[in-house]
Amino acid sequence: MKIKGKKILFVLGTMLMPALSMSAQQVVPAETCVEDVFIDLTLEKAIEIALSENPTIKVADKDIELKKVANTEAWQSLLPTVDASLALSNSIKVAAIKTGDGQEFKMGRDNSVTATGAATLALPLFAPAVYQNMKLTKEDIILAQEKARSSRLDLINQVTKAYYAALLAQDSYEVVKKSYDVTKENYDLVAKKFDVGKVSEYDKISAEVQLRNMNSTVVSTQTGLTLAQLQLKVLMGIDSGIKININDKLSNYEGRLSLPNLNDQADLSENSALKQLDMNGGLLERTRKLLKTNFMPTVAMQLQGQYLSYSNENWNVFKYKFSPAMTLALSVSIPIYHASYFTKLKSNKIQIAQLADTRINTERQLKMAAESYKRNMASTIAQVASNSEAVKQAAKAVMISSKRYEVGHGTILELNQSETAQTQAELTYVQSIYDYLTNQADLDYTLGRETYLK
Numbered sequence: 001m002k003i004k005g006k007k008i009l010f011v012l013g014t015m016l017m018p019a020l021s022m023s024a025q026q027v028v029p030a031e032t033c034v035e036d037v038f039i040d041l042t043l044e045k046a047i048e049i050a051l052s053e054n055p056t057i058k059v060a061d062k063d064i065e066l067k068k069v070a071n072t073e074a075w076q077s078l079l080p081t082v083d084a085s086l087a088l089s090n091s092i093k094v095a096a097i098k099t100g101d102g103q104e105f106k107m108g109r110d111n112s113v114t115a116t117g118a119a120t121l122a123l124p125l126f127a128p129a130v131y132q133n134m135k136l137t138k139e140d141i142i143l144a145q146e147k148a149r150s151s152r153l154d155l156i157n158q159v160t161k162a163y164y165a166a167l168l169a170q171d172s173y174e175v176v177k178k179s180y181d182v183t184k185e186n187y188d189l190v191a192k193k194f195d196v197g198k199v200s201e202y203d204k205i206s207a208e209v210q211l212r213n214m215n216s217t218v219v220s221t222q223t224g225l226t227l228a229q230l231q232l233k234v235l236m237g238i239d240s241g242i243k244i245n246i247n248d249k250l251s252n253y254e255g256r257l258s259l260p261n262l263n264d265q266a267d268l269s270e271n272s273a274l275k276q277l278d279m280n281g282g283l284l285e286r287t288r289k290l291l292k293t294n295f296m297p298t299v300a301m302q303l304q305g306q307y308l309s310y311s312n313e314n315w316n317v318f319k320y321k322f323s324p325a326m327t328l329a330l331s332v333s334i335p336i337y338h339a340s341y342f343t344k345l346k347s348n349k350i351q352i353a354q355l356a357d358t359r360i361n362t363e364r365q366l367k368m369a370a371e372s373y374k375r376n377m378a379s380t381i382a383q384v385a386s387n388s389e390a391v392k393q394a395a396k397a398v399m400i401s402s403k404r405y406e407v408g409h410g411t412i413l414e415l416n417q418s419e420t421a422q423t424q425a426e427l428t429y430v431q432s433i434y435d436y437l438t439n440q441a442d443l444d445y446t447l448g449r450e451t452y453l454k
Contacts, residue, residue: 053237150272266370270448
């Protein structure tokens, strides 16, 4: 009988391990419990809370704001700039011009003060690099928005699967707890019969071993349920001390299972990964145009006004005599030869080709994944129907074996085997529904469906 009890533990561990592996890796020390906070949870409500509270979504939204600021900074490069400067300098000894005939002309007076005040207005008239950079930042904003959408789709996918994992753990616990209660009743019955000498000691020991094994299984599934709920709370972005109640069952979803069309090609037009690759390709093309502006001239205008006062004997600037001056300059900068400009263009060309190959490979993998999800869903539907019938047959077998044992025609081995078979049938049934729902969630994510996005 120990072997049967261990078999149940193995089956439970196999079923719950994929759903709870992420939970085991992300368990963190429990935070301070939040008293009197209780949430009745549905899938839609869990997703709604996650989209408003999960930090990854907030980070993605802030990234969009940063890109908008960068866009503003780009077009501000076309605005005029104004700078002012003030300077005081003391000429301890000024230079002199010496002529060929021995004469000497001082360029000012020694130990004198010069005051200068200047204001400069600069305005770019033709700046092709700025124009391309403005377009680049606008495309970068669109990419940031798509990344934020991808974060939302990914979070919805994770929350959906975590919700189903919590349902699986909850249903598994209820199945095992019910099996434990039946095993406890059988043990009490066998113990009473043993006391009056109607059954052998072997029957009592077998029943007791079965009960102890089931008790261990109950503890294990209860731990799995706690971990599954904790994982769901982490993804929702709520305090671990908040209590949640999921008044739902996987069996409620049996009527919603539908057979996917295996002949249709997967429509990946809304897949976020491919969209981002296309947008990155657009950014590389825009970068190529930006690099080409390095070969183009730039035109700028500069207007400068000055007030100057030379050869002052003291530092009292208020008594200086100033004279104004103004200059207007128009400058044209023409690049002649820069070897690095050609190298940068070559690197950009390689990056574009590299991205094109990456997109082809990504699209193939996504198509294969979508096809896999659909076929898994199709096979799971057949399993659900078969498993549902198996649960009914197993329940009937338990009833028959129980009656046979009560009247003395059956053995404790038959009774234990029928109960084990019923538990395994019920666990396999909820597992098959869970498999369908998680495959459907992954298919929706792969196809970029925004079912739950506002």
